[in-house]
Amino acid sequence: MTNPLPPPPKKDPQKRTVSPTLPPERRSRASLGLSAAAAEGRFMLQVCSACNTLQYPPRDACCNCLSVDLRWEDVSPSGELLAETTIRTSTNLYFRERTPWRSGSVKLDAGPVIICHVHGDVSPRSRVVLWNRLDRSGQGVILAVPEERTPDMEDDPQLRAMTCDPKHRRVLITDGRNANAPAIAEAFANAGAAMIFVGESETWRPNPQRAQLEAIPMVGVLPLDVTDTSSVRELAGEIGGKTDILVNNARFVRPGSVLARGDTGFAHNEIEVNYFGLMRLAQAFGPSMCARTADGVNSSAAWVNILSAYALMNFADYGCFSASNAAALSLSQSLRAEFRNSGLRLTNVFVGPTEDDWHQPLPPPKVQPQAVARSVIQGLRDGLEDVYCGDVAKDMIERFRAGPKILEREMTMGGAE
């Protein structure tokens, strides 16, 4: 069984910080379907539309009937471990630094044989479940885990290398004034975070949530205003080298379409916080986080943005706010590409209308702060890139996949019949 991960020793500043190395990232285009599924934590394989044969490794034509119509589908992840090995040395630097590394061959009940990583708690020749996870290169890889959960299984070194588990890690939550800040901080405390920094803008102003935040173990409230470059830089100078997970929950939201507002005042604020805020944080915290992705048990692991689901498709009632989030989404894709060489994960949590004053005119369902917090932690534990929080966000992504143009119409019709 997995040994619980002990807290890391205090860092010796005289020792060299280990440079990040990555597992092999080159893939065929067909294989990127596995990565796309892993970004959401789904176990999907190609299925032939003509004869229903499951394919693995990913192909361009069916190995049974030569049809080129292969679609990605969620399939049963159960199988049996046929054979295994423990790799003691590798020509690849990433694995060479991490040996011994367990690997095996699994016969999936649904058909194909899959070479995969093997969790330490899997018994030889046993039944397994396969997880599709993003490795540090950002590509989907398959890991065999026991059928039943085992104690501390998330501490397995091979699994932890693929996830961003908060345990023993130090977290920065950027906006202590956001209504979701206490719930997020509390969730990190429960997940075993070593330190929870919470940013607070304009510290001279009362923060009604401050006492609640400070009552949570490991929380320290620090001054941070994402609209102020020097404030962001100052905090990064102080804690940038020990921020392992950054959760950007800073948000400026006001209702209103372009014509209803009549001026660009609120839009300036929205862009200042939701777009430039993210950029300032990335420029100040990104480089030091990227440099520390291989820094032991509490290496830096992930950057989390909490975005509106309206980043996917504009909702005219909040048209200007939606646009600022679309800009943030686009920027996050740039950051994801820029983080890739370091292995720092970028996770976007898409949230539907939240239960707060600014969404008061909208009907339920609305997202509670605890639900946002759960999605953040789940996304980190599963190493996801895209998390859809709440019914509205889940509904929107399903419609988006079915047809973005149709969704655009649906957004203006209050839900088509």
Add this chain to the structure above:
Amino acid sequence: MTRTRQSYNGVALVAPISVPYKRYSIETAHWWIARALKASLDAAELRPAQLDGFSVSSFTLFPDSAVGLTQHLGLSPRWLDHIPMGGASGMVALRRAARAVQVGDADIVACVSGDTNHIDSFRALLSSFSRFAMDASYPYGYGGPNANFALLTDRYMQEYGATREDFGRICVAQRANALNNPGAVMKRPLTLKEYMSARPIADPIALFDCVMPCAGAEAFLVMTMDEAEKRGLPYATLAGAIERHNAHGDDPIQLRGGWTIDIDELYEQAECTPSDINLLQTYDDYPVISMMQIEDLGFCAKGEAARFVRDHDLTITGDFPHNTSGGQLSAGQAGAAGGFLGLVEAIRQVTGKAGPTQVASAKCAMVSGFGMINYDRGVCSSAAILRGTGS
């Protein structure tokens, strides 16, 4: 299939050449191939212009293929082939060349394989070996086929009760053979104790289960028997040859190769049985694969190879001479030349020209090839039976 394949009557294999291997080389595959080709032509007292057929196997020729080599080496063949089949390429090249010579598409074909090994070139080769390897094994720490063969070995041991000592017997016997081969990369004797206590690589595989990647080249010529006799060249004949690709695709893990499908036809074509074979050259990138071949080629029943190697002496002077030049495990694996090593040695053996590795009265040799770990198993298999006058 109701049609009977025609025999390879009238075909002669001559001028076997092994260019001594080197662990690392600053030279290119072109250089190694040129050396083997020249040595083979020199042995037959032929000029390059007299060559009208050319077959090449190599992993490290990029961006060239056999086509680029014709201009590079100043050849103008009327028959050209490129065999990208790794460990199976020797017999595959031979079969095609033999048919070309039989029907008169070419008079003299040179079959050459060679690869170089630069510092770090092996790693680069592995990362882009095949699309399935790139997508589905290399990302899992499979820096090369070690871990693939570890899985097969793990399953083989469980299934048939083979032990590491059994694999060790093959490696130790081959090292003893290699000590007679001045071209072998490995120069020191190996004991079973050293084999057992070697550094683990990918359990249950340890250091001496793995071949040493190196640079080298192998070559031989294919011509008619008449031509060989006219030129006074000692020659081997081809009694039979088979190849098979992607066999037994439904086996969840590879415990047998494509030989099982074609082996009866091979013996039928060669009009002999396993007991007529004087020496066997298996493709030995890992000892488990040699065991698989000993079974699938009919020397013992499935799962019995461990007992077979316990009961037989696999050295040059033993009752079952096997991989007489040391095989890849001790002579080294020079890329695609690994698929020629056993074949070239077998030509030397049945023509009585093997020198220090010569097996007494070696008149009938079997050679088999195995290649291309495309994803989770070796996809290509091949085998041939050669005859000659022996020593």
